Amino acid sequence: MPPANAPASPAPVHPSRVRVLHPGGGGGRVRAPGPVVYWMLRDQRLADNWALLHAAGLAAASAAPLAVAFALFPRPFLLGARRRQLGFLLRGLRRLSADARARGIPLFLLEGGPAEVPGLVRRLGASALVADFSPLRPVREALDAVVAELRRDATDVAVHQVDAHNVVPVWAASGKLEYSARTFRGKVSKVMDEYLVEYPELPALAPWDGEQPDVTDWDALIDRLKMILRSWNSEAENVPEIDWCEPGEAAGMEVLLGSKDGFLTKRISSYDTGRNDPTKPRALSCLSPYLHFGHISAQRCALEAKKRRHLSPKSVDAFLEELIIRRELADNFCYYQPHYDSLAGAWDWARKTLMDHAADKREHIYTREQLENAKTSDHLWNASQLEMVHHGKMHGFMRMYWAKKILEWTSGPEEALSVAICLNDKYHIDGRDPSGYVGCMWSICGVHDQGWKERPVFGKIRYMNYAGCKRKFDVDAYISYVKILVAQTKKRKAEEYLNPGSKHPKSEASQQLQMSKTLI
CATH class of the missing domain: 1.25.40.80 (Serine Threonine Protein Phosphatase 5, Tetratricopeptide repeat)
Structure with missing residues (x-):
């Protein structure tokens, strides 16, 4: 059943995908001739995008044009992203902007962040704003602020939110x-x-004849990003x-x-x-x-x-x-769960068992710096950390072992979770994601898991160790794989430094195909 406040959504977007955050003057239905603005955030694509399809359907229903907006730089809104993640984001937006232009859809890049969205909506005389969905706090807070400002304006602009990220x-x-x-x-x-x-085709849209987006110098924007990151935190740019x-x-x-x-x-x-x-x-x-x-x-x-x-x-x-x-x-x-990234978000049994064993003696205690620099006595764990730092992605099985050892090697569960999330978000290209937070919470806090045999430090949290990994796969082969991967990454970076502009990105699949020859 659709939610009680579901709008009359233009077919074929399922009405339960859409929530009305502000009905505007049309009771959730767009009747004014003003353009529809799609505030893109989590779903950075034109194809197979229910949010874009909903926005286009609203526009087509009132013979209005459609525009896309993307908000950039404010630090809290970017969830602690580093040069690695923001560079990937901007290079993707560069391609998306060209594709949108080819389709006659203007893309407005808002460098001032979400605070600029209401102003764009007012300048364009928009009749509706359609926003992506994300469950993460900073995104929800930013959307709430935009809706609140539009409400204060007593505007007729309807605000809808569409979950285009999840299948259900x-x-x-x-x-x-x-x-x-x-x-x-x-x-x-x-x-x-x-x-x-199956997704439908985007409906025919009225041609855009309003304000034109500024022409973006993408190379200059990426360079400016580096300066902004450096001003926030030199670690981020590095x-x-x-x-x-x-x-x-x-x-x-x-x-x-x-x-x-x-x-x-x-x-x-x-x-x-x-x-x-x-x-x-x-x-x-x-x-x-x-x-x-x-x-x-x-x-x-x-x-x-x-x-x-x-x-x-x-x-x-x-x-x-x-x-x-x-x-x-x-x-x-x-x-x-509003506490999705803290011990307060663990189930009661898990929080109790972790606190019962928080003072247990650890064989090793490592600082965050030692962990970050892969300076532990466990060569397997060090390899997983180096894979993440240099490759930007750690094998999924190793992510579990990696996080559980952090619980074993820090002073308590709060510190362990904080360090794991910090390193995950800093180095993983897919960090700052619900799956990353839940992965850390599963490994350290037993979320979505059950209690196991009680033992020191872990309590009833599921335990993993080196011997178990050794039984499961060839540990030495994995360590050798990471050494080769890191050496190749450093070599490419050195060549890029000596020969600027010579970078030839490879797909992950092709690189891993090449790397797998050393393993299989």
Whole structure:
């Protein structure tokens, strides 16, 4: 059932995807001839985007034009992003801007951040503002501030929010905080067929004849970004960009469906048995950067995977479990649990057992600096940290081991969680994401897990150790893989420094194909 305040959404966007945050003068329906503005944030793409389709449907219904806005730099709103993440974002926006221009859709880049959105809406005489959905606090607070300002103006502008990121909208999947994947899976499965449908074409739009966006000098903007980051925190600017993963919609689709080494076309068969083996990088989908930045739609990935299920049923089912159930469970947690990144957000049993064992003696205590610089006695953990720092992405299985060892090596669970989230958000290209926060909370605080045999330090939190990893995969091969990866990354950076402009980004799939030859 759609929520009580659902608008009369133009078909074919499911009405439950849309929430009315401010009805404006039309009771949630757009009747004025002013343009519709889509405030893009989490879903940075033109194809397969329910929020854009809803905005375009509103515009088409009143024969009005459509514009897209993207807000940039204010520090809190960017969730502590570094040069690595912001460089990827800007290079993706550069491609998106060109694609939008080719379609006749203006893209307004607001360097002053979300505070500039109401002013743009007023200048354009907009009849409606359509916003992306994110469960994270800074984004929700920014959206609330925009809605509050438009309300104070007594404006007729309607404000809608669309969950275009999840296959099943977060508020439709469940009305409460779910305890585990088991409870969440049943609810999502019941309504999956209702939401997992093919996307329609963007409707015909009235030509844009209003204010034109400023021409963006993208190279200058990226250089200015570096200066801004340096003024905030020299550490932020010093986390270099990655060059193995090209941003943008086209690049994301190539990784998904490319004829040479696409995940679903060439590599899906090994996903079921290989995805938890860090020595088999070809088994991974390599899609997380594109899903995080919204360069590709999870729904598109799911639709294409279902088409190929007959070729590798177990692998496709495992992929859909991670893509939909586990990923959207993370959104559920961050949406309904305001303390999604602190010990206060843990279940009662987990918080109690962690505090009961907070004073237990640790074999090692490392500072954040020692951890960040991979200066521990555990060579496997050091390799995972170096993979994250230099590659911008750590193997998923190693993320669990990595975070659990931080719990073992710091003074208590609060410090462990703080350090894990800080390092995750600083170095991972897909950091600052609900899945990242929930991954740290699962590893350290037992979120979406159960109690296990009680032991020192961990209490009843699930335990992982070096011996278990050694039984599961070839530890020495993984460490060797990371050493080669780090050496190649340093070599590329040195060549780039000596020969500016010589960088040739590779897709992650092609790089990992090359790297996997050292492992398999």
